[in-house]
Amino acid sequence: MTERVIDIEGLRKSYGDLEAVGGIDMYVDRGEVFALLGPNGAGKTTTTEILEGYRQRSAGTVNVLGHDPAKGEHALKQRIGIVLQSTGVDPYLTVRETVEMYGGYYPKPRPTDEVIDVVGLSEKRDERVRRLSGGQQRRLDVAIALAGDPELLFLDEPTTGFDPSARRNAWEMVKNLVSLGKTVWLTTHFMDEAQYLADRVAVIAKGVIVAEGPPSSLAGRDQMQTTIRFRPAAGAPAPPELGQIADGGGVLRLHTDQPTRAAHELTGWAIDHGVELDVFEITRPSLEDVYLDLTDSQEGTS
Amino acid sequence: MIREVARQFRFTNKAFWRNPAAAFFTFVFPLLFLVIFTSLLGNGTSPLYEGGPLIKTSTYYVFSMAAFGLISACYTNIAISVVYAREGGLLKRLRGTPLPARSYLTARVLHATFVGFLLVAITVVFGRIAYGARIPGTTDTLLFILTLLVGAGCFAAIGLAVSGIVPNEDAGPPIVNAVILPLLFLSGIFIAYQDAPAWVNWVGKVFPVKHLVDAMRAAYLGAPFHWSDILVMAIWLIGAVVVASRTFRWEPAR
Numbered sequence: 001m002t003e004r005v006i007d008i009e010g011l012r013k014s015y016g017d018l019e020a021v022g023g024i025d026m027y028v029d030r031g032e033v034f035a036l037l038g039p040n041g042a043g044k045t046t047t048t049e050i051l052e053g054y055r056q057r058s059a060g061t062v063n064v065l066g067h068d069p070a071k072g073e074h075a076l077k078q079r080i081g082i083v084l085q086s087t088g089v090d091p092y093l094t095v096r097e098t099v100e101m102y103g104g105y106y107p108k109p110r111p112t113d114e115v116i117d118v119v120g121l122s123e124k125r126d127e128r129v130r131r132l133s134g135g136q137q138r139r140l141d142v143a144i145a146l147a148g149d150p151e152l153l154f155l156d157e158p159t160t161g162f163d164p165s166a167r168r169n170a171w172e173m174v175k176n177l178v179s180l181g182k183t184v185w186l187t188t189h190f191m192d193e194a195q196y197l198a199d200r201v202a203v204i205a206k207g208v209i210v211a212e213g214p215p216s217s218l219a220g221r222d223q224m225q226t227t228i229r230f231r232p233a234a235g236a237p238a239p240p241e242l243g244q245i246a247d248g249g250g251v252l253r254l255h256t257d258q259p260t261r262a263a264h265e266l267t268g269w270a271i272d273h274g275v276e277l278d279v280f281e282i283t284r285p286s287l288e289d290v291y292l293d294l295t296d297s298q299e300g301t302s
Numbered sequence: 303m304i305r306e307v308a309r310q311f312r313f314t315n316k317a318f319w320r321n322p323a324a325a326f327f328t329f330v331f332p333l334l335f336l337v338i339f340t341s342l343l344g345n346g347t348s349p350l351y352e353g354g355p356l357i358k359t360s361t362y363y364v365f366s367m368a369a370f371g372l373i374s375a376c377y378t379n380i381a382i383s384v385v386y387a388r389e390g391g392l393l394k395r396l397r398g399t400p401l402p403a404r405s406y407l408t409a410r411v412l413h414a415t416f417v418g419f420l421l422v423a424i425t426v427v428f429g430r431i432a433y434g435a436r437i438p439g440t441t442d443t444l445l446f447i448l449t450l451l452v453g454a455g456c457f458a459a460i461g462l463a464v465s466g467i468v469p470n471e472d473a474g475p476p477i478v479n480a481v482i483l484p485l486l487f488l489s490g491i492f493i494a495y496q497d498a499p500a501w502v503n504w505v506g507k508v509f510p511v512k513h514l515v516d517a518m519r520a521a522y523l524g525a526p527f528h529w530s531d532i533l534v535m536a537i538w539l540i541g542a543v544v545v546a547s548r549t550f551r552w553e554p555a556r
Contacts, residue, residue, distance in 0.1 A: 052398055054553070074400050082398040086554075088391025092320035093313065101313045105401040128320070148399070 003030040004063070005152055005183045006051060011060035013046050013207075020046045022207035023060070028200075030151075033174070033184040035198035035215075037191070039295055043207040044187040045085060048156050051185065052082050065152060078106055081145030085156045091130035095121055095140060098129060099147050106148030119143040119173055135166040142173065153177060155186045159193060171196055191291055205295045218290055226259035230266060231279035240269050251279050303405060310401070310409035311416075318413065328379055328417060332371035332425055339363045339492065340433055348494050350525050351516075357523065359494060364429030365522065366491045369453070369515035371421030373482065376414045376454045380461030381468070381478040384410070389471040393552045403552075407462070414461075415454040422450060426522075445521035449532065453514040456535040459542035460510075466549025485511045510538045 006028040013021040021043045028034040038044050049055045050062060053069035053076070062069060067076040089098055099116055103109030116125050119139040124132060132140060138158065145153055155174070159167045167190075174197050177184060188194055194201050195215045202212040211218055231251045232239060239252070242262055247253035256262045259282055270277050319325055340360045347356040387393050396406055461478075468477050486492055488502050489511035495502070506512035517531035 054394070054397070074402070077398065077400040080398075082395070084391065084395060084398070086391045088387075088393075088395045090313075090317045090387075090392065092317040097313065097316065101309075102399060104309055105399040107400075144395070 004028070005030050005032075005065060006034075006185065007061075007063040008047075008051075009061045011047065011050065011062060012058045013043075013050060013055065014058045020207055021050075021057075024204070024207075024209050026202055026209065026212070028183060028185060030183050031178070031181060032199045033178055033186060033197050035186045035188055035194040035201045036204055037188060037194045037201050037291065038204035039189060042204045042295075044189075044204060045156055046207075047204070048154055048185065048187055052080070052154055053077070078148065079151050081148060081150035081153045083141045083145045083153070083155045083158055085160075089129050089137070089140060089144070092128060094126050094128055095132070095143075096125045098140065099143050102144045103147035108149055109147055110149040112147070115143050115146050118146060118176060120169060135162055138162070138166075139170070139173070142170075146177070150182070152183045152185065155184060157187055157189070159188070159190065167193070203291060203294050210294045211290070224284075224290075225255040225257055227253060227255055227281075227283050228259065228262055228266070229253050229279060229281045229283075230277045232270070233276045233278055236275040237273055240265055242266070303402075306401065306405040307409045307412065310406055311413050314409055314413045315416075318417070324379065324383065328371075328374050329421065329424075331374060332367045332421060333428060335370065335492070336363055336367040336425060336429065337432075339367070343494070348496075350519065350523055354525055358433070360429070360433035361523070362494050362519075364425060364433065365519045366494075366515055367429075368422045368425040369511070369518055370486065370491050371425050372418040372450060372453055372514070373457050373486070373511065375418035375421055376411075377457035377461040377464075377482060378478055379417065380410060380414050380458050381464045382474045384462065384465040385468045385474040385478075386471060388465070388551060389554045391554055394554065397552045411455070411458045411462075414458050415451070418454050419450060422518075441524065442521050442527070445527055446518065449514070449517040449521050452532055452535045452539065453510075453518075456510050456514075456539040456542070459539050459546060462546040463542040463549060466546060466551055470555050482511075485509050489515065491515060507534075510535045 004027055006026070008024060008026040011021055011024050011026075012019065024043075024047065026034075026036075036044050036047065046055065050057050051064055051069055053072050056070050065076060065079050067073050069076060093101065095116060096112060100112045103112060103115070113122075113125070116122055119142050121136060121139055121143060124136060129137065129140065138161075142155070142158065145155075158174075159170045162170060171193070174184060174186070184197075186194075186197060198215055200213065201215050201218055203210050203218070229247060229251055230239075230244075231249070234250075242254050242256070242265065244252040244254035254262065263282060266277070266280075269275070340363050343359060343363075346359045348359050348362045349355070350357045384393075397403070464478060464481055468474050485505070488505040489509065490506070491511065513531035513534045517527065517535075519525065520527045520531075
């Protein structure tokens, strides 16, 4: 039996004449990692901050763990953990003191050392916050959000500004949280992040949801045609007609619903004629292709 | 609530002493000024109050600088550190936790009061040892503490109110000082004046700085104590709380 942790219906938010969020419906079930994906200024942070209780909505209903976050209730704040986009911690406290301080605001905090271990800051536990690197401070942000042992965690662009290995570490950390049974609301503009972490993705552009689903089948990605690019060596006879078109530099490109068959025909032809294919690529549409498609078409309509 | 406040006080205190700039400006300035002013101007005598007995000018400055210390600890320290915490996103983060706003603010104000009391004690003891700041009458300790408490509350509340009108981090120190420095001069904190123009006397009457230092001196040195001094500070306290409740912001301007 799944339990709705977040339920959003017809959510709107306007700043004066500007509509930042234009009527969205969404839900998140317990134990899920949900990613809100979109370009900067699409309404990700506005939506997230409405769920966290920082912003008042203009219209619609929002339910987070059975509460209306706009009321700022103590009972809700005790059950959620928030990682904001920008950090803000007292620079003169140590890592351990900081986690201990925030943990103390909650009824049932997790043991301080355990939280520090989860985010991989054990070696820095007695270091003052101001001496941490940017990536370490970001991990401390997550530690603070975990200190109260929340059921639901909001991560607003948690890895922006990370180098690739720090991002990998952060991802492993989020996977760990999921194995602890947490529900995670994630915003990101990185496709690979959403693909790796999320059970379900919604793409937001200009304040509206343009697609929603598991990353593997978002916007019919799983049913889209596969692209094959190839280039026969110079002087080869004409390849079989499979609907290919020129792709520049002598490369030919074709789209097919039957990639196995097309590949077989091509390679069979090449071997029969003793032709080498010096370019030969088979690609499924990536989440990025789908995303760019979705957000571009949205740009176009405005 | 009490446990929450005590806990928050502990962390605020830890962070305060580790911030060299805050600790330096709050603690060193009053003592430094005391030494400078007393060396330059402290050799004469001044009347304790109009028509009252003469006291050494160094004694006069001990209380001016003790009042200055209390104002630095409460008003300046709170206004600047709250702006810093707000613009750095600290207040926003706290807002997302179950810690009630009133517990956080109470702990901050209590800590500022604690630092202010410490400064007053250090200044008075230092003045006694270094300058033999003499006490002609008898100290009314209770009145003295009451004065300090009302003064601390008044200036902390003004600090919170002013923090709300400071747009960003960089504007913090200039605005906060621009509000208080002229008042300190016009209230006789830095320069012991007599026969000042009428408007200067009015400034002293309307704003709380002169009332604080007059009440401190009166309670400590045994001069006639005017409850109007306490009343004016209390009015400013209430006014500042009303303004602060409207201007106080939790989120950075960005």
